[in-house]
Amino acid sequence: MPPSRPLSLITGASAGIGAAFARDLAARGHDLVLTARRVDRLEALAEALRRQHQCQVTVLPCDLADPAAPEQLCNALAQRGLHVDWLINNAGYGVPGTFEATAWKTHADFIQVLITAPAELAWRLLPGMRQRSYGRIVNVASLAGHVPGSAGHTLYAASKAYLIKFSQSLALENRHLGINVCALCPGFTLSEFHDVTGTRDLVNKMPSYMWQTAEAVVQESYEAVERGEIVHVTGRFNRFIKSLVKLMPDRMALWLSARESKRYRHAD
Template sequence: MHTAALVTGASSGLGAEFAAQLAARGHDLILVARSGDKLTALADRLAAEHGIRAHVLVQDLAEPDAARHITDRLAALELSVDLLVNNAGFGTCGRFEGIAPDRDHDQLMVNVVALVDLTHALLPDMLERGSGAVVNVASTAAFQPSPYFAVYSASKTFVLNFGLALRQEYRGRGIRVLTLCPGPVDTPFFDAIGTRKAAVNGSFTTPEPVVRAALRALDRDRGYVTPGLGNALSAHLLPRRPRTLVTALAERVTRKVLGPGGAPGATKPKEHAA
């Protein structure tokens, strides 16, 4: 069976950049997202530019059996995965009661459930081969509760803690696990969430340096990485206790996302995360 890197949310943003940089490293690709036309165009371009094979799997990760559908198609194509990039995700913001419950449900299905299910499905084969890697995309929102981003920040805290726990479990067994915690990245994530004010520090970076930092950290077998000096300082130097005080201070920063009525407009979810 051929080995490859599987990237979820690969149609744009960080996912497309992961695909491009991994292809430049010589990885074959399995690109997963809902946008078949975008995936096909990206796969064709990267295959032509780098001489790699690129496969397209169209899948909505909010569906309950998304991981099973993906692994069934991997088996049919006789593909195995030696690098899993759990990049897909989206966010909601605003007052909790003003956010549609099905949006938050789908958010957890994509940000948490699909991520865990795919890791469960693909990690055993890596262990059997004695090598492999998982990259989970979290966020700087993972480091503290974030009022008006309650479900999003909680989902990213899960991703960070899950990744760190797995890394400790599999150290010495040939599996590397990295959690990427970027600050605001200029991607369609902010179109999906409904406002660029969701970048509460007002500072954006681009996908290229974020992915470059992630792959460099993976090469060095780091547990997590927070690209950008300001993001790293915020993640590592700000106090985390007492938690109620930290949350109250966070609310003073995040309340700027509130518009008339308490919630920004939101479109359909995108398969990438910031």
């Protein structure tokens, strides 16, 4: 049985899907641990949630690009006697441009944040979940993990495909112990992501039916993880795209990806 007030750790909680997870879970009676780099945003969100939902919110800012950050974060939880029931591995961003045109340090930080940190946090928090026979892990992947890669954001689709496969194996290893693991795969989501990557002007030209709000994505995610769904693509349009690409010959799918990606990605 879940605890009366589950404790959820949300990475990348200062904006977008992470902040939407915080608001949704607080409304459902969860206490929260919020982490990201932007302390001012975390504190403002935490104070608003405390007032609105009378929940306990702990702010533990950190930069997951630092290889020591996951261990330090888990040590801070242990020092406060906090036992995580829900882990939302949401922290992420895009690195626009071609692979060789970007400094390796930038790529290394990206791999640390989107691949290594989620895996390490799951590894460090799973023993407690297994001991309590209850846990939920949501790894925020992307529709990009299901479709062919494209020029620009070279590591992005690869990292999301990793999170999908990682979630599948982790789910099969732990579902008999009361732990559900779900790879959440949204498509285009209304957030700051495209402002950060400098592609806002490109994606603004795309039709409205291709977009979802962060709140809609989180609502679908909660329902999917609770019913034990291991991989969930949000939105009917995105599920159609995934199914269509799966049926296509690889050569056609790559051609289509190369053509369409010019609408929303910078290749140089």
